[in-house]
Structures are given as C-alpha cells and as structure tokens.
Amino acid sequence: MITQPTLEIDRLILRPFELSDAPEIQRLAGDRAVAATTENIPHPYEDGMAEAWVSGHAEALEKGADVHFAVVLKSTGDLAGAISLMRIVKGHRAELGYWIGKPYWGNGYCTEASQAVMAFGFDRFGLNRIHARHVAQNPASGCVMKKLGMTHEGRLRRHVRKWGRIDDLVLYGILKREWRGPVLHAGV
Template identity: 50%
Template sequence: MDAFPPLQTDRLMLRLFEESDIPELVQLAGDRDIAATTLRLPHPYSEAHARNWVEETNRRFRENESLELAVTRKSDGLLLGAAGLVFNHEFDNAELGYCIGKPFWGNGYAGEAAQALVLHGFDQLNLYRIHAHHFAGNKASGKVLENCGMVREGVLIQHIKKWGRYHDIILYGMLNPQTAS
C-alpha cells in the first residue's frame, strides 16, 4: 500500500506517525489523565512504547488493518494527539478512537479530527458503519461522538476493570448515510 496522503481540516493535518514523533508522544501519552480513560494505553509510558506504537500503526496501515494517524496542528506542525479507524473488513465497519494531549484539551481538536475520519471512512473507504465507545465518566468523549452524528446505542454495565475499579462502557455508532438502507 502506498504512503497515506494526509487528511486536512481547517486547523489540522492527520498523517501517519513518524519516528520523529517519539519524544512528543512520550510526553503526551505519558500523562496519567490520558491513561485513565483509555483501555490499552500503558502507564507509565516509555520511549519503547512510543517506538512500538509508531512501528505498529505503520505496519497496520500497510496491511490495511487500520488507519491510525498523528493529529498535528497545521500552523506549527505540533503533535496534538492521535485518532484512527480500526477496520473489520468482514462487516465493512470500523472502530473510531482518538486521544488529545492534555495541554490541548477544550479547543475542539478531537471533534475536528474525529469528524475528518468519519467523513474519510464513509466517503473514501466506503465503510457501512463506524462505531466507538467510551468510559461512562468521560463526558467529553461522548460529546465528541455526538457532534460527529453518532447515536448512543447502549451501555455495557461494569464491563471494564481499570486500575482495580469496574467501569460502564457507553457504545456509539452510525451508518453511512449514503449507503445504508
């Protein structure tokens, strides 16, 4: 598969991760508040974790398993976070995920990145459905999904155990408005 031409939004450029992202990635992903509302992000987060992330997201892209991108700010190239789609080709669907570094919260960046991926997933990749989930307490994440047009589909009660506590998981999804019957 060829290199991915970055997705552009008003303020953002979403591109594949590069080795040069590793130092900023360690800083952003190492924040405890980021790990607290994500399922699989290791904490503490080392340079080896960041290197593995860069290599694995590029491998998964090449093998068409996912499109997991660095969210960067157009004006200065700064790495803000990550956003991506993980494909289930058998069912023509994908799971949307995103994460924005704490210093950049509250600027609409997650919403802008999520919206770009939803549009790309439906218009360019012809996905039939995109879904997502978040920890029940993560109200900002629910808002990001609703702003993308996703509908709350249900709750998995006490489904996840994180740092010794059980959490409800809220499920969201939407169908491709152009192809869904």
C-alpha cells in the same frame, strides 16, 4: 492496497506518524490524565513504547486493519494527539479511537479531526458504519461522539476494569446514510 494520505482540514493536519514523533507521543500520552480514561494506553508510558507503536503502523495499514493519524496543529506544527480507525472490516465497518494531549483539550480538535477521519473512512474505505466506545467516567469523549452525530447504541454494564476500578462502557455508532459531515478536503 490502501495508501494513507495526509488530510488537511481547517486547523489541523492529519498525517501518518513518524518515528521522530515518539518523544512527544510519550510526553502527551504518558500523562496520567490521558491514560486514565482509555482502555489501552499503558501507564507509565515507558521508553520505547511510542517507537514500538509507530513501528507497527505500516503493517497494520498494509493488512487493512488499522489506520492511525497524527493530529498536528497547522498554526504551530505541534503534535496534539492521535486519531485512528481500528479493527477495519473493509467495505463494512471500523472503530474510531482518539486521544488529545491535555494541553490541547477543549478546543474542538478531537471533533474536527474525527469528522475528517470519518469522512476518510466512509468515502475512501467504503465503510458503511463507524462505531466508538467510551468508559462512563469519560463524558468528554461521549460529548465528542454526540457532536459527530453518532447514536447511543448501548451500554455494557461494569464491563471495563482499570486501575482497580470497574466502569460501564458506552457504545455509539453512525451509519454512512446518517453521516452529514464535511466533504473531505484535499490531501497535501
């Protein structure tokens, strides 16, 4: 069985979500600007959705399918976003996914959190490959993937339909042997 640690890094704590996070998840993920560039955050983000999402985490972890971390600012204790390894194939590969609440954009939090979660995936899940995807109209996410050292692996043309708009999906990936990220520091 996989246990989910709390990861402490420079400015962030990455911990399992708790039901008490639900109102803040709803507030941050419920921002149209956050939902707009994701493939699966619902909008409007209705009452009960955050609770349902958090309630599913234990089973997803138990199955070894997904692991979701709350991104929390060390300085204030504020919940800033979410970062996940999804569709995990243990000892092989997983998909990295994330969102950061709009008030916290542009501070490097997504990159810092991603580095820690990638280290966790490679070192503790035995992954050999981590991949990620973003819609073409989300260059900030592509920028994060490049900063993580991922390689551009392809583009699925006109693959995503959302809110009446069709967009390309851009694919990135990195192999363990290419990973030059930080050593995973401490659980707390």
